[in-house]
Amino acid sequence: xSKFVFxxxxxxxxxxxGVTAAAIGKLLKERGIKVAIQKLDPYINxxxxxxxxxxxxxxxxxxxxxxxxxxxxxxxxxxDDSLSADCNVTTGQIYSAVIAEExxxxxxxxxxxxxxxxxxxxxxxxxxxxxxxxxxxVIVEVGGTVGxxxxxxxxxxxxxxxxxxxxxxxLYVHVTWLPHISxxxxxxxxxxxxxxxxLRSIGLxxxxxxxxxxxxxxxxxxxxxALFCDVEPKGVFPVVTTPNLYEVxxxxxxxxxxxxxxxxxxxxxxxxxNWKPWxxxxxxxxxxxxxxxxxLVGKYVELQDAYMSVREAVRHAALVEGxxxxxxxxxxxxxxxxxxxxxxxxxHGMIVPGGFGDRGIEGMIEAAGFARRKKIPYLGxxxxxxxxxxEFARHVLDLDAANSTEFDPxxxxxxxxxxxxxxxxxxxxxxxxxxxxxCKIGSGTLAARAYKRESVDERHRHxxxxxxxxxxxxxxxxxxxxxxxxxxxxxxxxxLTDHDFMLGSQFHPEFLSRPNRPHPLFxxxxxxxxxxxxxxxxxxxASSASTS
Ligand code: GLN
Numbered sequence: 001x002s003k004f005v006f007x008x009x010x011x012x013x014x015x016x017x018g019v020t021a022a023a024i025g026k027l028l029k030e031r032g033i034k035v036a037i038q039k040l041d042p043y044i045n046x047x048x049x050x051x052x053x054x055x056x057x058x059x060x061x062x063x064x065x066x067x068x069x070x071x072x073x074x075x076x077x078x079x080d081d082s083l084s085a086d087c088n089v090t091t092g093q094i095y096s097a098v099i100a101e102e103x104x105x106x107x108x109x110x111x112x113x114x115x116x117x118x119x120x121x122x123x124x125x126x127x128x129x130x131x132x133x134x135x136x137x138v139i140v141e142v143g144g145t146v147g148x149x150x151x152x153x154x155x156x157x158x159x160x161x162x163x164x165x166x167x168x169x170x171l172y173v174h175v176t177w178l179p180h181i182s183x184x185x186x187x188x189x190x191x192x193x194x195x196x197x198x199l200r201s202i203g204l205x206x207x208x209x210x211x212x213x214x215x216x217x218x219x220x221x222x223x224x225x226a227l228f229c230d231v232e233p234k235g236v237f238p239v240v241t242t243p244n245l246y247e248v249x250x251x252x253x254x255x256x257x258x259x260x261x262x263x264x265x266x267x268x269x270x271x272x273x274n275w276k277p278w279x280x281x282x283x284x285x286x287x288x289x290x291x292x293x294x295x296l297v298g299k300y301v302e303l304q305d306a307y308m309s310v311r312e313a314v315r316h317a318a319l320v321e322g323x324x325x326x327x328x329x330x331x332x333x334x335x336x337x338x339x340x341x342x343x344x345x346x347x348h349g350m351i352v353p354g355g356f357g358d359r360g361i362e363g364m365i366e367a368a369g370f371a372r373r374k375k376i377p378y379l380g381x382x383x384x385x386x387x388x389x390x391e392f393a394r395h396v397l398d399l400d401a402a403n404s405t406e407f408d409p410x411x412x413x414x415x416x417x418x419x420x421x422x423x424x425x426x427x428x429x430x431x432x433x434x435x436x437x438x439c440k441i442g443s444g445t446l447a448a449r450a451y452k453r454e455s456v457d458e459r460h461r462h463x464x465x466x467x468x469x470x471x472x473x474x475x476x477x478x479x480x481x482x483x484x485x486x487x488x489x490x491x492x493x494x495x496l497t498d499h500d501f502m503l504g505s506q507f508h509p510e511f512l513s514r515p516n517r518p519h520p521l522f523x524x525x526x527x528x529x530x531x532x533x534x535x536x537x538x539x540x541x542a543s544s545a546s547t548s
Contacts, residue, residue: 005171007020057305168265196230292318390416419465441482442483
């Protein structure tokens with residue numbers, strides 16, 4: 001029988017519940033246990049696919065094409081397994097399924113209610129994960145904070161699961177925040193006490209409390225949390241904020257959370273954890289390394305979570321190449337107004353990431369032109385490839401009006417356009433080209449040197465494609481389509497032949513980068529960035545630029 005670790009959050013959001021869930025997954029996987037991690041999101045959208053990134057951060061795409069919460073990115077990066085659509089469930093999905101059954105007549109005669117109909121559907125979705133994956137332990141994270149109206153049915157479902165499966169098969173972990181009062185220099189446990197009281201009023205008694213804090217937590221505070229929250233002292237685990245999220249599993253391992261979970265859930269451990277590779281990665285990240293600076297030109301840069309996987313992919317590749325990559329976040333709209341160009345000039349590489357809609361596009365196109373002319377290494381991710389193509393069409397092929405029909409439906413030169421099958425689609429949710437597709441790599445190209453493979457599978461999330469009517473003209477002027485769909489009909493990678501590294505992919509390589517296994521395109525890009533930084537005249541770095 002599978003076992004479940006249920007994670008709830010208290011006090012405030014954004015305390016790192018997703019990273020904690022991922023870290024717990026890593027602790028168990030290191031002990032040879034097959035794990036899966038699921039996120040239950042209480043919002044009513046069916047998935048985050050149609051949400052503005054400012055609201056929700058990045059949409060993380062899985063192999064099977066599901067558009068999911070960014071926490072699934074943390075899960076995959078920590079446990080290094082590919083998850084599936086079942087691992088992200090929303091209130092929207094639950095209600096849609098129950099209402100569809102009601103319309104079919106499945107509940108004839110009955111009144112459909114939150115308990116039992118909605119809670120049963122929630123439990124069914126939770127149980128699907130071990131059924132489909134064979135996971136011995138499923139870690140289930142409930143989005144939001146205890147006290148939110150939206151999450152009540154999910155919490156009630158978790159309560160019922162303990163009743164049905166017993167204590168030895170279910171464990172409740174509550175992640176809270178200890179605020180620091182600077183006037184007295186104290187950490188406070190009261191909000192945690194209140195949050196646990198709220199949780200208990202719903203019928204959930206936490207077994208473990210992860211107390212997040214910006215400051216070290218003294219033993220007496222741990223004892224206090226234990227006493228007031230009715231958790232044994234060894235069930236309270238303080239986690240002090242660390243600049244490196246990959247340190248969290250090590251922090252928890254040092255406090256023996258892995259053994260504690262194994263004991264409480266009566267898990268049969270298959271092996272002793274081997275933390276050496278993970279530790280080496282964390283130590284390398286801490287070590288002093290030469291700095292390189294990369295500008296990320298996007299439209300949602302005020303919220304860096306919107307580019308979570310891109311930031312992580314840069315970090316993974318930089319680590320392997322022995323440098324520290326600072327990212328300069330450039331709002332493409334500022335470039336349109338004429339500012340931020342001097343900062344761009346000082347960076348050693350440029351990334352134009354994914355995005356939708358026409359705001360800021362002209363700034364990105366100008367930035368791509370800047371990278372092309374100044375020979376700054378450029379990596380275009382999905383929209384970033386389309387931007388590279390539009391800029392090339394306008395300024396190398398002299399097609400002044402070139403554009404994507406996403407931004408100008410009547411453009412005279414639709415170098416990026418909808419495929420005929422996309423034209424028929426009216427609904428926006430879940431209708432893009434989504435998920436893993438194969439890509440053939442052309443020999444002798446930049447892409448081939450990066451991948452060292454003839455064929456790869458990459459994750460997609462886009463509606464528009466390169467327009468093949470322009471293929472020959474582009475090729476004649478120095479663009480190489482180094483990645484294509486196996487039937488040759490879709491352009492997957494475009495690169496310039498007379499540039500050290502100017503490459504764009506129609507897919508999102510960032511979703512497959514892992515801390516110990518950086519993505520080959522990001523590695524090749526960072527290598528080019530390092531070459532650029534070492535070139536005399538370009539090594540000033542962007543020290544005066546605002547970086548993070
Ligand atoms: N908006 C573009 C498209 O739909 C690019 C999408 C993206 O960058 N993910 O094709």
